[in-house]
Amino acid sequence: EESSTIEQVYRGTFVHSTPQTPLLILEDALLGVNTHGTIAFIGEGKHVKRLSQDFKFSLSDVKQMAQHEFFMPGMVDTHIHAPQYSYAGTALDLPLLQWLNKYTFPVEAHFADLKFAQQIYNQVVKRTLRNGTTTACYFATIHTDASLLLGQIANDLGQRALVGKVCMDRNDSAKTYKETSQESQEETLRFIKELLEKKYPRVSPVVTPRFALSCTEPLLGQLGAIAKNNNIHIQSHISETVDEVNVVKELFPDSKSYTDVYNKHNLLTDKTVMAHGCYLSDEELTLFRQTGASLAHCPNSNVSLCSGLLDVRNVLKHKVKIGLGTDVAGGYSASILDAARRALETSKVLTIQNPGYKTLTFEEVFRLATLGGSQALSLDKQTGNFEVGKDFDALRVNVAAPGGPIDLIKDEHPKVLLEKFLNLGDDRNIVEVFVAGKKVVPFTEKTQE
Ligand code: GUN
Numbered sequence: 001e002e003s004s005t006i007e008q009v010y011r012g013t014f015v016h017s018t019p020q021t022p023l024l025i026l027e028d029a030l031l032g033v034n035t036h037g038t039i040a041f042i043g044e045g046k047h048v049k050r051l052s053q054d055f056k057f058s059l060s061d062v063k064q065m066a067q068h069e070f071f072m073p074g075m076v077d078t079h080i081h082a083p084q085y086s087y088a089g090t091a092l093d094l095p096l097l098q099w100l101n102k103y104t105f106p107v108e109a110h111f112a113d114l115k116f117a118q119q120i121y122n123q124v125v126k127r128t129l130r131n132g133t134t135t136a137c138y139f140a141t142i143h144t145d146a147s148l149l150l151g152q153i154a155n156d157l158g159q160r161a162l163v164g165k166v167c168m169d170r171n172d173s174a175k176t177y178k179e180t181s182q183e184s185q186e187e188t189l190r191f192i193k194e195l196l197e198k199k200y201p202r203v204s205p206v207v208t209p210r211f212a213l214s215c216t217e218p219l220l221g222q223l224g225a226i227a228k229n230n231n232i233h234i235q236s237h238i239s240e241t242v243d244e245v246n247v248v249k250e251l252f253p254d255s256k257s258y259t260d261v262y263n264k265h266n267l268l269t270d271k272t273v274m275a276h277g278c279y280l281s282d283e284e285l286t287l288f289r290q291t292g293a294s295l296a297h298c299p300n301s302n303v304s305l306c307s308g309l310l311d312v313r314n315v316l317k318h319k320v321k322i323g324l325g326t327d328v329a330g331g332y333s334a335s336i337l338d339a340a341r342r343a344l345e346t347s348k349v350l351t352i353q354n355p356g357y358k359t360l361t362f363e364e365v366f367r368l369a370t371l372g373g374s375q376a377l378s379l380d381k382q383t384g385n386f387e388v389g390k391d392f393d394a395l396r397v398n399v400a401a402p403g404g405p406i407d408l409i410k411d412e413h414p415k416v417l418l419e420k421f422l423n424l425g426d427d428r429n430i431v432e433v434f435v436a437g438k439k440v441v442p443f444t445e446k447t448q449e
């Protein structure tokens with residue numbers, strides 16, 4: 001065996017997904033984490049003696065989990081606007097384009113103020129960590145220094161993160177919240193360079209054209225080139241509302257479709273994640289499949305802003321990678337558990353509208369929240385399930401946590417425990433959160449406020 005040192009060993013129930021199976025339940029399993037925070041082995045509890053010899057750990061180091069506990073992979077938020085956390089839970093009375101102008105842009109303009117940015121970014125990273133989000137793909141604002149600060153805060157609190165400085169050189173409604181094409185390009189380059197220079201192990205930059213509506217064609221082209229030259233991620237929005245799709249048609253008359261606008265500018269790659277996609281045609285989904293680009297399904301936002309209903313079943317049929325996003329604050333909840341419930345609900349609404357529709361199962365939604373998200377962000381070599389060699393990104397869940405939202409009357413099967421947690425659980429049930437083997441929740445004294 002490898003000579004890496006085992007640092008943690010847990011014995012109990014583990015639940016996770018694979019590409020082949022949405023839910024695998026491992027009862028009385030034994031999982032070891034090495035000093036680098038990666039999973040060294042996962043075996044059966046009854047083989048503990050042999051495993052302890054093979055991997056050189058002492059039996060007294062094994063931490064036994066309780067009856068109502070299980071480990072699941074950390075959840076992945078494939079789309080969240082960190083600055084918008086400041087008004088989460090409010091301002092959901094307008095359709096997208098008016099909502100952006102009235103609420104979103106004025107709030108985001110305030111993030112020129114680094115003190116304010118520090119306060120909100122601390123709050124959102126802590127809240128999402130407590131909610132079990134071990135990996136988050138963030139939009140920041142157009143401000144480079146505040147965006148770098150978000151990267152620093154995610155690193156310091158131990159969250160795996162993609163962070164994007166937002167680009168928008170076309171915003172007719174706000175003189176105070178837009179950039180010139182040149183600023184947008186130069187500041188994106190500075191953002192990437194300075195974030196990479198920090199050498200944060202799990203925080204990376206992502207090229208972030210806000211959406212086609214807020215970017216000129218030259219800027220879209222430049223951002224496609226920047227992503228390619230630096231071999232980095234890309235994120236944006238696509239086909240969220242009917243009005244938005246119609247404006248894109250007007251602004252880009254030479255493009256066959258909304259998807260074509262991005263594809264023309266080399267913005268669809270296997271490191272691209274696009275939020276929403278409610279109104280994509282089968283032809284557009286095929287283009288996603290061919291380029292390896294993925295979708296972030298944000299069901300809370302889609303319903304809260306009355307945007308649309310994404311047909312996840314059809315996305316899966318096209319073999320397009322897909323994960324869940326909170327889309328704070330179009331979505332009012334910063335919890336992927338909430339996104340999972342909304343995804344089920346949206347699928348049930350589609351079933352009501354269309355009898356015979358194949359409703360998503362809770363197992364499938366569990367996979368979207370974990371492995372699916374990691375695939376959507378092309379981070380599935382690092383995270384997403386308990387495969388040996390991946391980082392130990394995990395939630396220790398106690399379904400019967402004292403003072404928590406769930407009452408149990410007897411010992412339930414782990415599948416029942418997981419289903420109850422997905423439907424009824426909250427952060428009170430998430431008793432520990434690990435990212436790359438490091439315990440990031442509960443917060444240490446240093447990170448406590
Ligand atoms: N499209 C462009 N910007 C945004 C945003 O901030 N939120 C949502 N939901 N859609 C967008």
Ligand code: ZN
Pocket residue numbers: 079081237275327330
């Ligand atoms: Zn969004």
